[in-house]
Amino acid sequence: MMDLEGATRAQIAAHQLQRLQEGLRRISTHNRFYERKFASAGLNIDDIQSIANLAWLPFTIKRELVADQEEYPPFGSNLTYAPSAYIRLHQTSGTTGHPLKILDTQENWDWWAKCWETVYRAAGVTKEDILFLAFGFGPFIGFWSAYEGAKRIGTLTVPGGGMTSLQRLQALQDVGATVLVCTPSYALHLAEIAREQHIPLHKSRIRLTIHAGEPGASIPATRKRIEEAWGAETFDHAGMTEIGAYGFTCSAHTGIHINEEEFIAEIVQPHSGQAVTEGEKGELVLTNLGRWGSPALRYRTGDLVEHGGYACACGRGSLLLKGGILGRVDDMLIVRGVNLYPSALADVLHRFPEIAEYQVLVTRDGGMDEITLRVECPAELVPRLQENLRLAFSLRIPIEAVEPQTLPRFELKARRVIDQRPRA
Known part of the structure; x- marks a missing residue:
């Protein structure tokens, strides 16, 4: 697989086009959901000869997938392979409506882990770290995929499911954890519990905190508050059950980098669907390039972001979402x-x-x-x-x-x- 960290924009586009064309060939005759979308748009996938041609594909929206699962229960028709090929089921949180069920093959699950590995390596996680996952391991994909990504690095990983907040604080100190993974809100809640219980967090070995699930770790005041409470450097991550772990922050902390090896990102005006330019805000639209068992093509995330260009002090040339996820378009x-x-x-x-x-x-x-x-x-x-x-x-x-x-x-x-x- 090509390493795109130092690649030019042309090299990134060529890599993405190759991956996209390979995937489209897989799903065009085997995935009923996208077969119908292509047919209704009068689209011949062989016409996709550049990343710019991606705009010919219709958007995919969440309510389409929910309606599809209601019409073709229980898992819908956005499945490229026979049911026996799938090994995992996860679902969305349902905070905006009916939970969406997503299936993954072993190949897709390995891809998820690879995407999370990118998040960890950008934050500086190594095999020498001890990583504490302060989550209850339920049906939501973030906990499990974060665990699998840590395995790829070889990091000792401690699952924090089935514990109270106080028990988690005690456990991460007992094992000498150096990396904490949780939502930003929960990191602040743990810090509040620590103050109440007179637990000196600054004496813990936590050196990095990595956050997902909601905006927060890219909000300057929130990040500062977490870092001061834990005495650690704080990193953000962006992902969605429907899409994958698509974004990460670097040591420059200027925003979220898109993992363009595995995703194609567009930023569009919410009402017109037209692309915005650098410095403008719009809705993030994503296409994943390694989850062809349950693909998402031009998926409208509903997240509001700012196009931050392609230059960063860290040296990466990938698309930057300035300030991270700013909120929901409808928020x-x-x-x-x-x-x-x-x-x-x-x-x-x-x-x-x-x-x-x-x-x-x-x-x-x-x-x-x-x-x-x-x-x-x-x-x-x-x-x-x-x-x-x-x-x-x-x-x-x-x-x-x-x-x-x-x-x-x-x-x-x-x-x-x-x-x-x-x-x-």
């Missing part, structure tokens, strides 16, 4: 004429070490969206916090200070935005 709130993303709120709130947790309540008053913040913090902090929010967003945002441990904590994706607007 944007318009509050009194101001565009507001939850990730931007998090960047302000996490600058205050006094804030243990927060919640965003979204309501509608007279046809206008309004937000109220519920924050676990001392009441005397509220005026200073309101002033910082006003300076950041030119808005006066109501804040309710609540008692410690009032708001929920999260091991998986944090659900801090509570939408109380009436349904249409």
